[in-house]
Amino acid sequence: MKKWMITTFAAITLAGCADIPNYQSAIKTPPPENLVGNWQTMGPQKGLVSKEAIASLIITPEGDTLDCRQWQRVIAKPGKVTQFSGDWVNVNNEVRVMPLELEGTELHYDKLTLQKVQQPTVECQQALAHEDAAATPEDKPKASGTSSKNHHKASFKNAKS
Template structure:
């Protein structure tokens, strides 16, 4: 009898510990306007672009770009058959940096030298954007200053 009671108690502890571990790495944002924008950490400001085919993209020809400003504004630009852009802002939680898009997507950002891990992709630092993303960035910047 004692054995069964002990096993039941242990099972509850294991289930609770598993649930706690599953929730430990989650970052949830309910309101974009309530996200506190953080300035870009040293070395993160600039243009980042996918280097070669990425398994997370729809096609080997697709290109992902991320623009990060010193103030912490971001623009996630993805292009293949069309250009899809999402403005965002950097958010810091503990020692981690995240990009929170206006669509409430939250992506951790990890930088190692001139390589960025972002949304399960590898991005490299570049000097220039693609013409399509540069045009989208100019439009987004103009829209923001016009508000």
């Protein structure tokens, strides 16, 4: 039984699980300039669910990130860049810690190889705009005659107004 526990602990440690207790405790750190930008997979990759799937990682100069995966739908997870044990990592809002390893012009991240692109896909731009809107303070003054219930309708694809 002890062998099984040691093997499990070693597997978890080697898998990149870090001891960050919660998302708020990870300190957002401005990344090096060569990590900042829009990164995207090119072609099929083993780390994605399908050969048609696309992964994007947006890294801002302030250290905010958006991990955007799209295939039949878009899944976007906000995060932040920080240093952990001397390495640059992305910590997403689910406290998943993934190393950011730059090798020449390729970024290795979460079993993916990404290349820098001018701008993210339209779907990821929409997800980023949605995240930015969600991050704005709720207590800012509203224009008269507007309802808070209608502000999400335009952010969903194929939504009816």
